[in-house]
Amino acid sequence: MEKYDLESFPLLAQGGEADIYDIGTGKILRVLRNRNGNRFETEKLLFPILEEYHINVPIVYEYIETEDFVAQVMQKIDGNTMLQQLTHHPLIMAKETRRLAAMHAKLLRIHSNGKLHSITDVFQYYASQPPLIDEKLIDFASKQMKELPINDYLCHGDFHPGNILIQDDIRYIIDWSGAYQSDFISDIAHTYLLMTHVPKVPGQSTLLHTIIGCSGSHIAKVYLKEIFKLKKIDPGVFSKWTVVMAFLRVYYGNPSERSARISYLNKCHELSEKGIDPATWYKLL
DSSP, X not given: OOOOOGGGSOEEEEXXXXXXXXXXXXXXXXXXXXXXXXXXXXXXXXXXXXXXXTOOOOOEEEEEEOSSOEEEEEEOOOXXXXXXXXXXXXXXXXXXXXXXXHHHHHHTTOBOTTOSOBHHHHHHHHHTSOOSSOHHHHHHHHXXXXXXXXXXXXEOSSOSGGGXXXXXXXXXXXXXXXXXXXXXXXXXXXXXXXXXXXXXXXXXXXXXXXXXXXXXXXXXXXXXXXXXXXXXXXXXXXXXXXXXXXXXHHHHSOGGGHHHHHHHHHHHHHHHHTTOOGGXXXXXX
């Protein structure tokens, strides 16, 4: 195994859970910040399945675990993210967002066949942690979770334009460590949440985050309209999934988004108390 000195490589980007270094020869080193977290076990399991279904992902050449870091050596995709395409070229925003929805719909046809952890297990884990929100909101989110259908569709867990890289007009989906199995609508709800209230990632300037946030709201509306055409989605079920995913992001999401998630939970709880149809809840986002 080749040795890698992180200080000798340029830092390309900082994602939600990993730092990306350019190590030359068309490769990158993706280094986890949390050594005790997921050691790419999900990617090791999923990538053969994704290849079978012709879902484009970067090639992984090697997994590394040393005293200093846990990382993977991957194919470097020389291109922009879909998010950069959307924000820098507004005239193609509608077309590219429809493409985003089509990519997601294609992915959400795949069944995991019990190979991934269930969203139910994820929810139960965080619901049992020391509370970060009022007990009434935990009970409210738990009630929605119990009422929702549970399936075994492969869900990305962090699907958004920033996790799609474009090279030679080929789109590669990255960052699979949060993948789980569930009803496919849960992943759509999560994507919609991420785009309506975009989290601020490490190293991102306030100005850039503001620009991305403004673009995100418009992208989210186009995406949702298109995905509703491509997949059979009950608005009430969709709204309940947005509540569940907002609850989860209070715990594992970026701290910069926590207040927005709690605010949304409170609004949906108030509507529920008033007996207002869940089909309208998601429109508060």
